[in-house]
Amino acid sequence: MRLFLCEKPSQARDIAGVLGANQKGDGCLRGAGAIVTWAFGHLLEQAPPEAYDPAYKRWALELLPIVPTDWKLEIKASAKKQFNFIRKLLKEASSVVIATDAEREGELIAREILDYCGYRGPVTRLWVSAMNEPSIRKALADIRPGDSTLRLYQAALGRSRADWLVGMNMTRAFTVLAQQHGYDGVLSVGRVQTPTLRLVVDRDREIANFVPKPFWEVVGQFNAEGGVFSAKWKPRDDSLLDDAGRCINEQAARSLVQRATNGQGRIVHLETARKKEAPPLVFDLATLQQEGSRRYGYGAQQVLDIAQALYETHKATTYPRTDCRYLPESMLDEAEVVVTALLQSDSSLQPLRNRLDMTRQSRVWNDSKITAHHGIIPTTSPCNLSRMSEPERNLYDLVRRHYLAQFMPQHEYDQTDVVVKLEGENFVATGRQVKVDGWRDLFPRVTSEDDEESKEGSSQALPVLSQGEVCPVRSLDTLTKQTTPPKPFTEGTLIAAMKNIARFEPNETLKAQLKATAGIGTEATRAGIIETLIKRGFLKRQKRALRSTPTGQQLIGALPELLTAPGMTALWEQSLDEVEAGRLSLQAFMERQEALITKLVQHASGVTMALPQQPSKKCPLCGSPMRKRKGGNGPFWGCSRHPECKGTINIGNNSKRGNDKRRPAAKRST
Known part of the structure; x- marks a missing residue:
């Protein structure tokens, strides 16, 4: 029996409905010779350092770099029940059809499950870009060989492991350095988030130092x-x-x-x-995020969530996490069906019908420009606008207007x-x-x-x-x-900067290389990176603007150029594209990353951190800065030189200890 492995329950229901698998089972739907099961995004995650060696529970420079030789995954605590259902179903399956989102991360979600469970049976790939019935039926009639997307998995695996190496090692290194100088907190460093932060820091510095002329x-x-x-x-x-x-x-x-x-x-x-202007191309995710920010003030993550709902819930638009603004020439045959569905969904568009020339072939129809996915357009199925929220209607309206514009005359003046x-x-x-x-x-x-x-x-x-x-x-x-200073970044303009990173690279050789890359991050991850920087206190929202905090500014000042330079990160993304294309092996990519992380750790050992000093005290034993800790009897100040120095000071009223009394340090995990 074929097992379809989907990325999420809603996706599984849509595919099962077309297959006729309507019988509910444990973590799956069955019927018509098929089983459809689902994940909840990533069910597995990279194991923490202490899973490789208990000594890594302690954060210390001398233990770095941490470079696994045999990479480990762990089942997320919240996912164990569903994961066990999938593991059991894999034993029952005669073959597996990967039916996760048709992109790099979707491939990783499915194949890491198959590898973890030791599945060795036949694998094929369902590649579907819209979750409506006609698109699913079309994809089911053209299921791809599993080998055709295996390199997507290898690229995603390389990205995941490279992110782990940089995040775990550099976050530990610079957090330890900062804590030695009295900073109380964790300084998160990431392969993509740190160069993104630098973009904002550099812009804010340019604004602050601007002298009008x-x-x-x-x-x-x-x-x-x-x-x-x-x-x-x-x-x-x-x-x-x-x-x-x-x-x-x-x-x-x-x-x-x-x-x-x-x-x-x-x-x-x-x-x-006489001048003529062609219609704008249809959206990729980045341009939709930019337009949503410009027109409505929507955040990048908000636009992604709305686009995902239009795709999954309303079946109104095609796959949203695309980096392509073009359409396959073959899809021109579906144009009449798409327009008919739009008119059925919204009768107010009816007066427009006579102005559309369905034989017009604008520049958007171009097979040579197609990547893994085509641009975001309306689906061939009518949708119910009354079920959409106002933000959903606003973005859906933008998507459909950009599609309809392809069949209207050029603007002439x-x-x-x-x-x-x-x-x-x-x-x-x-x-x-x-x-x-x-x-x-x-x-x-x-x-x-x-x-x-x-x-x-x-x-x-x-x-x-x-x-x-x-x-x-x-x-x-x-x-x-x-003269006026440059404007602060908004979420939309920061997304654009992340995608078109070549503009910010002064090195002409790197700039030329970067023009051929997709920039920092991916369509699927950029919004989450911005949210992470805000949650970690490195960025803050000021109305529609994004501004860097003092902590974010000084962190960028302390980090090496290799970690903060946008151009270097984009080149890493280019290497991942090389893995995906089969021109670079995963092993070769990881060898480069391991050499790089060793070099970065060596650099960190000689750095003196200068971060905003949080309220602190001096150690009563050695005079070094102290930082807040949590112990069995409540919070206390502990010497930043622990375990070499065991000086402590109690915080607040504590019946078990008197304030400013010296005592052995509490058992800790830093």
Whole structure:
């Protein structure tokens, strides 16, 4: 009997329903010659250091690095019941169909169970990108060989083990160093979370150290036969400009205004060209998170949770954890069915139907751009909008608009560029006149600070002008402005920075390599990384902005470049892609990681930590900083040099001990 191993109960129910396996069993559904069982995400987790050697219960620099030779997994305490059901079912199965999420982490969830249980029977792979009946039936008719996705497992295993090596060793190393200087807490270090933290720390430092610099603009209003228009001075002398092309010479600006106020301008360049804009691509998860943040202020994790609900609960959209914004050309055949389902789900879209050209093949249909998954689009099945929450409807609406835009005309406008010569200087203006709204009808304008700032440079509605026309100056003004600091990260812009990490790498060789990678983390993990940094006190939310805390800033200052540099982490991700592609073995990847962690531990041994000092006391025996501990009789201050020094001080009223009495240190586990 075939056993289908799913990632979660909802996935199992959907697949079982199509298979006809509707009989409930212990941790499974049976019927029609199949058994469908499920995990709850990861049922297994990497064993802690003390599982390899009890000596590792003690956190100490001399015990590092910890590098397992025979990696161990442990069953999560909350998962033992379901895991035992699966282990029993594996003994009964004639073959296994891996039916977890179709991506690297889904492969790991299934295969770590099979390996742990010692399953050696036939394995195949169900690769499904949408949890509706037509998509499941299509995938069931094209089940893949198990070997076709084995390298996904190896890449995921490499990621998991590399994360463990960095997290366990570096967290212990820098926590011990900080505690020796009186810091009371754990300093979590991670292969991906630490470079992400650095992005925010660097941005916050740039903002804090920013010194505004003045610049000047000269804006003229000119009279033409067709009406009045404005144009801005564009200095020809580079010595007047900064690197961004702004005039930094006030005297030159005011001198021009003084001599040209009553002057006569002449149009020396006038060119109008028809411009066309293709519709935006459909979403991957990162761009959906960015748009959800920009339009609605949703957090990255919130968007992921909503996208997952649209996929699993409402069956309204396809697989969300994708890094691809394109669609297979074969899916163009399903377009009519998708649009029909959209119209059935929401009758308010009906007036749009006659404007859609279902034969249009936009740039989104491109087989060469497809990765493990295609972009996020509506499914071929109608959905019930009334069952969705407002945030779910908002994101679903974004997804469907980006899909429908593929079948609408391009946005077209005429752009007119004008150069007016005045007193030997050039004044430039740009005008835009929309000719075809096209797909832009689907996207109402969002007002934001960024939009407000861009209005200054936006195109105006120019009057009718002619080449060589004389345009008297109506007014000429000098505007004093200042440069502005970069904006703090939001969750959406931080997700974008994590994905497009090459922008932040100064090394040109690394930058070129990074442009071909997926950046820091994956579509599935970035939101969780941000949440982790917030929970651990390294980042904090300020309205829509993300800011680093003093602890986060000083941790980044103490860590080696290899751990904090975004470019280095992205190269690790590139190596994992090499494993997935079969160009690098898992063993070779791990040998690199083991050599690296040894080097990082050696570096840590020479670091002096400088973290925010928490309220502390000096040891009554040796004078070293003390830190709070918990003992059998309550909290107390213990010397940071324990076990070399056993000085302690009681905290609060304690009937069993008097305050400030010296006593042997309590039994502890650091």
